[in-house]
Amino acid sequence: xxxxxxxxxxxxxxxxxxxxxxxxxxxxxxxxxxxxxxxxxxxxxxxxxxxxxxxxxxxxxxxxxxxxxxxxxxxxxxxxxxxxxxxxxxxxxxxxxx
Amino acid sequence: xxxxxxxxxxxxxxxxxxxxxxxxxxxxxxxxxxxxxxxxxxxxxxxxxxxxxxxxxxxxxxxxxxxxxxxxxxxxxxxxxxxxxxxxxxxxxxxxxxxxxxxxxxxxxxxxxxxxxxxxxxxxxxxxxxxxxxxxxxxxxxxxxxxxxxxxxxxxxxxxxxxxxxxxxxxxxxxxxxxxxxxxxxxxxxxxxxxxxxxxxxxxxxxxxxxxxxxxxxxxxxxxxxxxxxxxxxxxxxxxxxxxxxxxxxxxxxxxxxxxxxxxxxxxxxxxxxxxxxxxxxxxxxxxxxxxxxxxxxxxxxxxxxxxxxxxxxxxxxxxxxxxxxxxxxxxxxxxxxxxxxxxxxxxxxxxxxxxxxxxxxxxxxxxxxxxxxxxxxxxxxxxxxxxxxxxxx
Numbered sequence: 001x002x003x004x005x006x007x008x009x010x011x012x013x014x015x016x017x018x019x020x021x022x023x024x025x026x027x028x029x030x031x032x033x034x035x036x037x038x039x040x041x042x043x044x045x046x047x048x049x050x051x052x053x054x055x056x057x058x059x060x061x062x063x064x065x066x067x068x069x070x071x072x073x074x075x076x077x078x079x080x081x082x083x084x085x086x087x088x089x090x091x092x093x094x095x096x097x098x
Numbered sequence: 099x100x101x102x103x104x105x106x107x108x109x110x111x112x113x114x115x116x117x118x119x120x121x122x123x124x125x126x127x128x129x130x131x132x133x134x135x136x137x138x139x140x141x142x143x144x145x146x147x148x149x150x151x152x153x154x155x156x157x158x159x160x161x162x163x164x165x166x167x168x169x170x171x172x173x174x175x176x177x178x179x180x181x182x183x184x185x186x187x188x189x190x191x192x193x194x195x196x197x198x199x200x201x202x203x204x205x206x207x208x209x210x211x212x213x214x215x216x217x218x219x220x221x222x223x224x225x226x227x228x229x230x231x232x233x234x235x236x237x238x239x240x241x242x243x244x245x246x247x248x249x250x251x252x253x254x255x256x257x258x259x260x261x262x263x264x265x266x267x268x269x270x271x272x273x274x275x276x277x278x279x280x281x282x283x284x285x286x287x288x289x290x291x292x293x294x295x296x297x298x299x300x301x302x303x304x305x306x307x308x309x310x311x312x313x314x315x316x317x318x319x320x321x322x323x324x325x326x327x328x329x330x331x332x333x334x335x336x337x338x339x340x341x342x343x344x345x346x347x348x349x350x351x352x353x354x355x356x357x358x359x360x361x362x363x364x365x366x367x368x369x370x371x372x373x374x375x376x377x378x379x380x381x382x383x384x385x386x387x388x389x390x391x392x393x394x395x396x397x398x399x400x401x402x403x404x405x406x407x408x409x410x411x412x413x414x415x416x417x418x419x420x421x422x423x424x425x426x427x428x429x430x431x432x433x434x435x436x437x438x439x440x441x442x443x444x445x446x447x448x449x450x451x452x453x454x455x456x457x458x459x460x461x462x463x464x465x466x467x468x469x470x471x472x473x474x475x476x477x478x479x480x481x482x483x484x485x486x487x488x489x490x491x492x
Contacts, residue, residue, distance in 0.1 A: 009133050009158055013174075042177040042191030047158040051195045059157040093157040 002028060003088040004037055010048070010091070014041040019088055028083040030062060031074040037091075048091060063090040101491040102447050103168065104455055105149065106463055107136035110481035112151060114169045117476075119449055121467040124476045130172065131163065138228050138442055138485040142236040146489050150239055150255055152226035160225055162193045162241075162255045176256030192257050196223045196241070196249055199262035208265050211245065212274040221245045221265070228442060228485075230285035234292060242282035246273060246299040248311065261311035264297070269316055269333045276300035276336045276355075277401075283441055284340050288347040288364075296350065296365055301326075301336035304352070306365050317365030321354060338381045339441045343390035351393050351420070353383040353441075358395055360420050371420020376407055382444035386469060387452040391419040394446075394454060394470060396439040404459075405436035413456070415470050429473030430464065437462070442485040449490050457483025 004020045011017065022036040031054075038045045049056050054074075056062070061070040065079045065087050081087035104115040111129030130136075134153045142148040147168040153161040163172045175193040176182045182190045198221055199205030213219035224244040232238035237254040247265050249258040273280060281300055288294035293310045296317070303318040321335045328334070336355035343349065352359040352368065356379050359368040372378035377397045386392035393416050399407050406412060411430045414423040437460035447453035454470050457463045461480035466473045 007157075009155060012132065012134075013158075013161065038191065039188050042189040043161070043174040045191035046194045047155075047161070051192070052197060057157070057159060 001085045002033055002036070002082065003085055004033065005088045005090045006037075006044075007091060007093040009093065010044060013043055013047065016041070021085075026083070028078050029075050030069065030072065030078065033078065033082075033089055034074075059094040061092045061094055063092060064088070100449055102449065102453065103141075103146075103489040103491055104445075104463065104465075104476065105139040105141070105169070105485075105487040105489070106457055106480065106483055107138050107151070107442075107485035108457075108461070108481040108483050109135055112136040112139060112153075113477070113480055115463065115476050121447075121449070121453055121465060124465075126477055127169070130169070131161075134161070135225075136484065137225060138487070140229050140231055140487045141489050142231040142239075143233055144231075145236040146491055148231070148236045148254075150229040150231060152229055152241070154225040160194045160196060160223070162226070162229075164193075164255050175251075175254050182253075182256050190257070193255050196226070196243055196258055197260075198223065198247060198265070199260040205260065205262040205266070208270045211270055211280065212272055214275060218271060221247070223247075224279065227281045227283045228285055230287060233287050233289055240285050240287075240295070242285050242297060244279045244281040245275075246280045246282040246302060248282055248285070248295075248297060250311070261307075263307070263312050264305060264314045267305065267314040267316070269302070272331075272333050273299060273302035274334065284337075286340060286342050286347075286350070289344045290347055294347075294364070296340065296342075298337040298340045298352075300338065301334060301355075303333050303335040303337050304340060304350075304365055317361075318368070319366065320361070320368030320370075321359065322357070322370075323355065325355070339383050341383050341385050341393070343385040346390045349390065349419075351383050351385060353380050353395055355379065355401060358383065358420060371416070373416070373421035373423055375414055375423050380439075381441040382439055382456065384444045384446055384454070386454075387446045387448040388450070389417070389452075392417045392469070393419065394444065395423075396444070396456065398438060404438040409434050409436055411435040411437065411458075413454070413470055413473075426466075426470045426473070428471065429466075435460075440484055443483050445486045445488040447488040447490045453488065455486050455488050457486045459483065 001021045002024045100119040106113040111132045113128035137152045139151040149165045151163040210218035228242040230240040241249040284298040286296040348364045350361045413426040437458035444456040454466045459482040
């Protein structure tokens, strides 16, 4: 199972507590993880990546295993620790505005 | 006895205030959608328990929420499995998808508007400012958005399409953002003519369609705005709010950036009715539920000092459709008050006597159960109030 941690506002919207656990077929990539997140929680469509362009929203970042993966290609494989579920994939709202 | 439900949108969530018809004791529910900006909530006039809400965030974009039980429970329309389905068998989740019409058939290639510095700037969707449920179908609702455009949904908010004739009405490249953004903030539906809609945009002005949104024309003749290069230009006026009484839909009232105006020909021409107001800058304007010539404004010191004159919060009422104004002060703070009242943050109920309500950027929601003679705060310490709508319930 893939583990995903949503930012608080999106947890409220999706009505989930704590981590989200998802079945994601290999290869595990940003795109396949986000596809699974949106399939399980349709209200999140458009909140993490744009409906039309499918690009990450400007003030959303992706972290995993202590690394900022926000600028990795969406089809690049995520670290093995994410694919195995030993580490979570973090979706973060950028800290901005004081 | 009738009941009242006040829908309050704030910077950090939604609140629902409810009372019986006496409007003395209030129950406060919320925050709903905690942490999100709620620009506006409004119920269907046909089914008051059908309420639409605009939930927004600079981080996560636009969400549309809908309640079918008077605000007890909410869902983004179209996100349940039994709702709209894709070919893969999943809900589409498109209730937050606002895409400008760029099709050659209906969306003219109108891609830029005027930016603050006078250059042209692409249209970029930011948020829904105002939701206006139709007068004839609870599933039909209009959305006024930033950057200014009008969208509609005919499936209860599950999907949206632009009424692109508004942006395509030739003047779009001359529209420009006001200080709060280039927002379509007011949508007035004519109860006598289902094909007529009047809207207002900061800072473009007012526009009207008489064919259900296919074609539009600017209706700004008579407006005079000294802060723009041509003070009497066809478009470019910073209209803050317009209002009408349903029994006289050809009479419109306007709070402009400066000036309070009225039109008696559905916006074709306007006359100033600021009269004896101590300052004619302000944001909201509303009409008494039973007296079409009784109107309310909240004068604000100036466009650079968004607070009441001398720290005294005063609603002004005219019983003559403008020009002659009376300060309403009983129960409102008359010293050290430096809040603002935003354009969508005033509303009236249809009980007898008419109730008047407004919310402040300081988090207070004030109510008067006697048409403005006396005021009391329902709540004092909410987040900054963005919008107030009132429903009178059986």
